[in-house]
Amino acid sequence: MHHPGPPRFCAVGDAVELAPRRPDPDAAAEWTLRDRPAESAATVGDGPVCHLEPDAPGTYRVELHTEDATHVQTVRAFPAVRASARFSVDATDFESEPTDDADRAVVIGQFNDFTAGTHWAERDGDEWAIETDLPPGIHRATFSFDGSFADTATDEITVDGPGRPRVELAGEAVDDDLVVTADARAAPSGGDPAVEFHLDDRDALDEAAVTVDGDELRVPVDALPESARIHAVPVAERHGVADTLAVERSSVADGDDISISRPADPPAWVADATIYEIFVRSFAGETVDTTFEAIERRVPYIESLGVDVVWLTPVLSSPTRHGYHVTDFFDTADDLGSREAFASLVERLHDAGIRVVFDLVINHTSRDHPAFQSHRAGVPEYADYYERVPAERDISDVDWAGEDAPGYYFNWTRIPNLNYDSLAVRRWMLDVVDEWRDVVDGFRCDVAWGVSHGFWKEVRERVKADDPDFLLLDETVPRDAAFAENEFGVHYDTDLFDALRDVGRGDDPASAVLDALAASVERGYPDRTGHMRYVDNHDEDRYVEACGAAALRAAVGAVFTLPGVPMVYAGQERGVAAQRGTMRWHDGDDALTDFHRRLVALRGDRPALRAPEVEPVSYAVETGEADRVVAYERADGAERLVVVLNFGAEPAAVAVEWPVGETDLLSGERVASEDGLRVEDVVVVPIRDGD
Known part of the structure; x- marks a missing residue:
């Protein structure tokens, strides 16, 4: 069995799972705690997988003893920032009137991994309340009186406090040294961070050869091993997500050749990609069964949309229509077709220049x-x-x-x-990863938040070793920046998803979509992280049903004109109203489909729409509903564009601060008027220079 992986970073009170990599269920392994802070009474348990729960800030060093080696792993615990918070609901929050004997309610939320039976709210009159310690941020809790969760009430609270700082590493060879610099950035509500550098316990890099001066680390090139990893953590009131540089040293005729890479970054191709999610068993239509062959015959349609990635919901053996109840991880579902038929579909998509993402269900x-x-x-x-x-x-x-x-x-x-404390389970699920990673181009990882961080770190290194372009997309709902630390390259953006729904229903002004983008920074996501932006997916009611057709176009416009990785859920572009409804082929909304095609094409043609930054624009709504309109600038080099979104049912006339072109780049129509730009749903115009 192998070293358990990179240093781990956590807050006091957060348990860290420790496990050997490449596990052998038949081999013996045990852990000991070699060093801990003087104030700590923490211990590690028996067995090959253990959980260390730091109880004091500082550095913990644990040893993994196997039959052939002893491995050391560092766990750095930072002070916890938490506050007591109170969730509460009353009888009117439930759809049905609670009975007199409903003395307590079960409560689930992110704070307990949505696990029923661990937290209960006691009744006080017509109120049910529970207190728990939570970190800064927005938190939700769901209350129910039984295990069915048929009738629920939800409370949302905000815990004040700083966000998480961020850091980005850069490295270069300067004379005879490797120089690594850390660019640490404060959270919007936090103080200026310091930087902690950490070496990787797996590498033969002598600490005595390393010097650190503030945000700079130096090591002589001749002291570097063949490979080394440098980690850095930003630390202010809270610690942030660590960044990593991987350094490779090789000898050449005139000295040493140094290669530096960023293993935590998403694949470069992701920045230009559009994802198309297919709920497989509803895709072929209402009169034929969906099979791999049926999907393959519809690849010309997928190709016509201009998308770059197809994400298929689960294709493995399962007794359910949705496929998330897997009964065989190593074979495709009989109703969909054989392994050979699946391989043929993948090959056909590849021939069309489309990558394939496989729904990996291993929680x-x-x-x-x-x-x-x-x-x-x-x-x-x-x-x-x-x-x-x-x-x-x-x-x-x-x-x-x-x-x-x-x-x-x-x-x-x-x-x-599944029990990831079992080496047999870890070996089993790694075999599943190995079974499919060479067949497809990426994994969308279902219930990623339910599987341990240590396991995902192993999966990432495993698939990236052979294919650096392999995509790992996490389902963490609500989102959690911890999964960006050498685990996933692209993440669900639940903040923008929620904001688009709130705006579409009229609960928030349209400017809330820009506020939602700021949440990524507050949560501590690294700047290079990819975020999947979407209005629909198979787990949610369709946007068109929740918010209406007019708001849908503006919401889709936001997804394609804001930074991130846009995703279209199949049927969204055809006017399908049911969450997992059958694709509307003969009676679909052709105008809406064309609207999606034009958005995909415009984003592909205009680098500014793929740029990482967005800036608000001053504007005035001359006619129309002011709170249903938002405008922002997108720029890349000399190209500067203004995007205006109108979530209202009626057109709006919007005057922006810059002189802009008269023709909408999306529709090709003239939108200039005496009162400003005429905006029905989405308008994209260039900013004119020199006026």
Whole structure:
């Protein structure tokens, strides 16, 4: 078994999972805590996978003892910034009137990984409330009286405090030294950060050869091993996401050749990509079954949209229409077709210049998976394959026939959580990764927040070693910047998704879309991180149903004209109203489809729309609903564009601060008028210089 990986960074009180890489379930391994801060009483448990919970700030060093080696790993714990917060709801917040005997409610949220049975709110009159310690930010909690979550109430609170600082590393060879500089950036509500550099315990780089002066690290080139990794963490009131440089040294005729890379960055191609999500079993239409062959025959349509990536919802064996209840990780679903048919579809998409992203579901299995059935039936080989919790914590109506119950999230009793404390499970899921990584171009990782950070770090290094262009897209809902630390290159942007819904319903002004972008910085996401921006996906009600057709066009316009990686959920462009509804081929909205095609093409043609920065623009709404309009500038070098979005049902006349072109680049129509730009939904015009 191999070294457990890079240094780990956490806050006091946060448990860090420690596990060997390339696990061998038949080999012995154990951990010891070699060093800890003087104030700490922390310990590590028995077994090959353990959880260290730092109880004091400082550096912890743990040792992993295997049959053939002893590995050292560093865990750096920073002070925790938390405050007591109170969630509460009352009887009127529920759709149905609570009964008199509803003395307490189960509460789930990100703070407890959406796990029912761990937190309860006690009744006080007509109110149910719970207090817990939370970090700064916006937090939501859902209250319910039973395990079905059929009737719920939600409370949202904001915990004041600083965001997380950010850091970006750069390196170069200067004379005979490798010089690494750290550009540390304060959070919008935080103080100026310092920088901590950390070497990687896996590398043979002598600390004595390294000098650090503030935000600069130096090491003589001749002291570098063949490969080394330099990590840095920004530290202000809170610590931020670490950045990493990988350094390769090789001998050449006239000295040493130094190669420097950034392993945490998303693939370069992502910056120009548009993703198209296909819910596979509804794609072929209402009168034919969807198969791989049926999708392949529709590739010309996908190609016509101009998209670069197709994300397919799960294609593996499953008893469900959606496919997230997997019963065989190594074979495709019978109704969709054979492995050979899937390979043919992938090849056809590749021929069209389209990458394929595979939905990787490894947080759980179906309750019908043979492994879970063997686990529950007491087969020794499967004893530790699944999480188990005390029966009193289970609030479902399932008779689990024992003194324990499986671990699961929300009310997902049919998809029990796998136990990543098991080396056998880790080996199994790494085999799944290996099975599909050479077939496709990336993984969209389902319930990524349910799988440990250490495992994702291993997956990333594993797939990137052979294919640096491989994409890892996380489903973390709500989003969490910790998954950007050498784990995922692109992340769901739930902040913009929520803001677009709030604007579309009229709950917030259109300017809220720009506020949502600022959340990425406040949360501490590195600047180079990719964010998937979207209005629809298979887990949410369609935007057109929630907010209406007029607002939909403006929302899609935002996704394609703001920084990030736009995603279109199949059917969105055809006017499909049902969440997982059948694709409308013969009766779809052709004008809406053309609108999407033009947005994809415009973003591809205009570098400014793919640039990482966005600036607000001063504007006046001369006619129309002022709070339904927002304008902003997008620029790349000499190209400067103004984008105006109108979420209202009626056209608006909008005067912007800059002299601009008269013709909309999206529609090709003249939009200039005496009162300003005439905006029905989306207008993109160039800023004229010299006027």
